[in-house]
Amino acid sequence: xxxxxxxxxxxxxxxxxxxxxxxxxxxxxxxxxxxxxxxxxxxxxxxxxxxxxxxxxxxxxxxxxxxxxxxxxxxxxxxxxxxxxxxxxxxxxxxxxxxxxxxxxxxxxxxxxxxxxxxxxxxxxxxxxxxxxxxxxxxxxxxxxxxxxxxxxxxxxxxxxxxxxxxxxxxxxxxxxxxxxxxxxxxxxxxxxxxxxxxxxxxxxxxxxxxxxxxxxxxxxxxxxxxxxxxxxxxxxxxxxxxxxxx
Numbered sequence: 001x002x003x004x005x006x007x008x009x010x011x012x013x014x015x016x017x018x019x020x021x022x023x024x025x026x027x028x029x030x031x032x033x034x035x036x037x038x039x040x041x042x043x044x045x046x047x048x049x050x051x052x053x054x055x056x057x058x059x060x061x062x063x064x065x066x067x068x069x070x071x072x073x074x075x076x077x078x079x080x081x082x083x084x085x086x087x088x089x090x091x092x093x094x095x096x097x098x099x100x101x102x103x104x105x106x107x108x109x110x111x112x113x114x115x116x117x118x119x120x121x122x123x124x125x126x127x128x129x130x131x132x133x134x135x136x137x138x139x140x141x142x143x144x145x146x147x148x149x150x151x152x153x154x155x156x157x158x159x160x161x162x163x164x165x166x167x168x169x170x171x172x173x174x175x176x177x178x179x180x181x182x183x184x185x186x187x188x189x190x191x192x193x194x195x196x197x198x199x200x201x202x203x204x205x206x207x208x209x210x211x212x213x214x215x216x217x218x219x220x221x222x223x224x225x226x227x228x229x230x231x232x233x234x235x236x237x238x239x240x241x242x243x244x245x246x247x
Contacts, residue, residue, distance in 0.1 A: 008099040012125060014141055016132050021046075025124035028117060030103030043124035050123030053130045057139050058082055061146055068156070076160040080241035081149055087119035089238075090145050096121055110192070115212075158235070158243035163222035166244070167199075170229070177202060179225075181218045184208060197221045216240075 005019050008026060016022045024041050032042040058081055062074050069077070080086065091097060097112045100121050111117050130138040161169075167179055185196040197217035198208035207224040211217030219240040226242075227234060235243040 004099065008096075011095045011099070012129075012141070013094075013144070014129050014133065014137065016128070018132050021128040021132050022125070025128040026099050026121065027101045028103065028106060028111070028121070030106035030111070031101040034103040034105075043121060046124035046127040047120045048127075049130070050125070050127035053135070053138055054082055054087075054123060054126050054142070057135070057142050058146065060139075061143065065150070073160055076162070076241070079162070080160065080238050081146065083238065083240065084115050084119040085239040086149070087122045088115040091118040091122040093145070096125065157246055159246060160237070160241065160243060162240045163219045163226060163242065164240075166242070167222040167225055170226070171201070179206070179222070181221065183214060183217070199225055 001023070002019075005016075005022050005026075008022060009015055012022075025043050025046050027040055027042050029042040029044060032040045055078070058078050059074075062069075062077055066074060066077065097118055100112065100117065102111045102117075106117075126138055126142065129141050171178055180200045180202075182198050182200065183195060184198050185194075187194045187196075193212065194210050195212070195214050195217040196208060196210050197214065197220075199206050199218070199221040207221055207228070209217055209220035209224050211220050216239070223242070230244060233245045235245075237243055
């Protein structure tokens, strides 16, 4: 376990004074449950704390770097970087998936690839760094990744939005009833479900798309419709967020 934690520290880029905090951050509930005799704490409480620490750091980073943006755009930017898709991508980038302690059942079901597990583990690590080195330490860790993420964004030239919200706004401007999303099929085993969602304008089908969750499938369907409307004006930012060139 000691070697495991040292390797994890190297990838995370923070030398923990309290190694137990890192161990807890990497312990999924499935592992703790299968090893009850060891009386291990899982990472759920740290994940809860990390969510708040993350939100504070990102909000302050945006205030500092995008002071000219209105609150609505800042909120959309904050959402784009704190959602589970972006957090899981950061977790993969630092190879965090290799170090999460999973139960045998969760391991067999592909837990290391699950967005919820990866994003939760990253939030737990953020909390662990915060408890170990304060807000300054947690901010240093996060800012390294925020800088690379926001390099893609010139907020003076682009609007930021997520696909479902943008499609809803488009319908409102066109004085149309809101788009309707219908789940057409659900396939696959519990741990690998695929949802097919179709989006309608009243009774007319506009497009359909798949996703690993109903929410993801809806975003993908909305994205498909918007691409048919705006094409090259759109630039993908995350799995559910995009940039649209200002006129």
